Amino acid sequence: MQNFDYHNPTHIVFGQDRLAELDQLVPAQANVLVLYGGGSVERFGTLDAVLAQLGSRRVTTFGGIEPNPQFDTLMKAVEIVREQEIDFLLALGGGSVMDGTKFVAAAAPYQGDAESLLSHGFAPLPIERSIPLGVVATLPATGSEMNMGAVVSHNGGKFPVMSPLNFPKFSILDPSLTFTLPRKQVANGVVDAFVHILEQYVTYPVNAPVQDRTAEGLLQTLIEVGPVTLEQPENYDARASLVWTATWALNGFIGAGVPQDWATHMIGHELTALFGIDHAQTLAIVQPSLWKLRKQQKREKLLQYAQRVWHINAGSDDQRIDAAIDKTREFFQSLGVATRLSEYGVERERIDDVVNALQTHGMTALSETGDLDLAISRQILEDAY
Ligand code: NZQ
Numbered sequence: 001m002q003n004f005d006y007h008n009p010t011h012i013v014f015g016q017d018r019l020a021e022l023d024q025l026v027p028a029q030a031n032v033l034v035l036y037g038g039g040s041v042e043r044f045g046t047l048d049a050v051l052a053q054l055g056s057r058r059v060t061t062f063g064g065i066e067p068n069p070q071f072d073t074l075m076k077a078v079e080i081v082r083e084q085e086i087d088f089l090l091a092l093g094g095g096s097v098m099d100g101t102k103f104v105a106a107a108a109p110y111q112g113d114a115e116s117l118l119s120h121g122f123a124p125l126p127i128e129r130s131i132p133l134g135v136v137a138t139l140p141a142t143g144s145e146m147n148m149g150a151v152v153s154h155n156g157g158k159f160p161v162m163s164p165l166n167f168p169k170f171s172i173l174d175p176s177l178t179f180t181l182p183r184k185q186v187a188n189g190v191v192d193a194f195v196h197i198l199e200q201y202v203t204y205p206v207n208a209p210v211q212d213r214t215a216e217g218l219l220q221t222l223i224e225v226g227p228v229t230l231e232q233p234e235n236y237d238a239r240a241s242l243v244w245t246a247t248w249a250l251n252g253f254i255g256a257g258v259p260q261d262w263a264t265h266m267i268g269h270e271l272t273a274l275f276g277i278d279h280a281q282t283l284a285i286v287q288p289s290l291w292k293l294r295k296q297q298k299r300e301k302l303l304q305y306a307q308r309v310w311h312i313n314a315g316s317d318d319q320r321i322d323a324a325i326d327k328t329r330e331f332f333q334s335l336g337v338a339t340r341l342s343e344y345g346v347e348r349e350r351i352d353d354v355v356n357a358l359q360t361h362g363m364t365a366l367s368e369t370g371d372l373d374l375a376i377s378r379q380i381l382e383d384a385y
């Protein structure tokens with residue numbers, strides 16, 4: 001196992017009917033900005049329920065954070081925070097709202113050029129202060145509710161924004177708030193969480209059985225509850241397991257002390273930025289083809305994945321790896337998520353644009369071994385078409 005630090009300060013408040021606890025969770029004297037998305041929380045009553053719990057605190061609202069939150073939109077919230085001396089942010093929504101809120105938290109007190117906060121990649125932001133934030137999560141997928149990461153879209157790119165100051169102080173995870181999700185978003189959530197686990201698990205072995213066994217358990221849980229919660233949207237137990245698995249998929253625990261890949265995410269980000277394909281859909285396109293091209297580098301872990309997650313025991317090493325790749329693709333498809341770039345109406349010639357965008361964004365040495373270059377990215381995209 002590699003050396004690691006692990007510190008996760010987010011207080012998880014899990015379960016049904018816990019919004020009333022906002023009154024204890026948000027400081028009594030706080031001047032609060034409640035941030036949300038395109039209106040689902042208005043339509044389904046969550047916004048009103050939250051506002052009711054904030055009582056006599058000074059509260060301002062900021063709606064309209066779009067999926068794949070845009071820098072320009074978030075800067076409007078930054079202005080409000082500065083003008084009104086807001087000192088607590090409450091994110092009410094999915095990954096886009098949580099991520100957008102994290103960016104606002106970091107950018108509002110920042111003295112320098114806020115745009116430069118998009119240029120630090122996976123390194124922590126050079127900031128000393130961030131506005132404390134809380135979350136009421138409405139979509140299980142990204143893990144943003146219990147991590148320090150965010151992804152912000154700007155000028156045709158998607159940029160990671162990381163800071164340990166941006167862990168939510170608390171996240172309320174009420175599975176019943178997610179019952180209203182359209183089928184497509186539930187399926188996307190299962191795929192996103194699944195690939196988060198894969199990117200931290202299917203690399204190379206470093207004798208980390210705690211992380212491995214946890215990853216395998218989380219993957220198996222998704223295989224089990226994904227289809228159930230799609231078919232029975234109000235099955236509380238299935239939804240609760242999906243919510244908690246998505247959180248665990250990216251709260252840092254299974255990634256501590258092990259190599260991490262993230263190439264599928266980085267290539268996928270360009271597909272979203274260029275063609276507007278949903279985040280999880282891009283992962284379903286890239287992951288199976290990436291494995292086909294990277295069998296050698298990931299051999300041992302792919303074999304372990306085949307055996308422990310899919311119970312594939314027959315055939316040669318290559319046959320078992322291929323069967324595991326097929327099973328993964330079939331799983332995504334069974335959820336209704338298409339796994340071919342051509343199925344999203346993208347023309348083959350546009351692969352050039354994706355490769356150029358990867359180059360522009362410095363994504364030229366991806367993966368756990370840093371040797372996934374532009375030529376291999378092109379092959380992956382060709383294979384995925
Ligand atoms: O905007 P509203 O009207 O609220 O509708 C949203 C949105 O249209 C809707 N929705 C959310 N909760 C709902 C609901 N509809 C009905 N009922 C509910 N309870 O769902 C749509 C998608 O929401 P979004 O927040 O965009 O989805 P998701 O949670 O998948 O977040 C995706 C974003 O997270 C980033 C992605 O890049 C993308 O920008 N990621 C963040 C990560 C992180 N912070 O660690 C890691 C991930 O890999 C990912 O990159």
Ligand code: ZN
Pocket residue numbers: 142192196265279
């Ligand atoms: Zn993701």
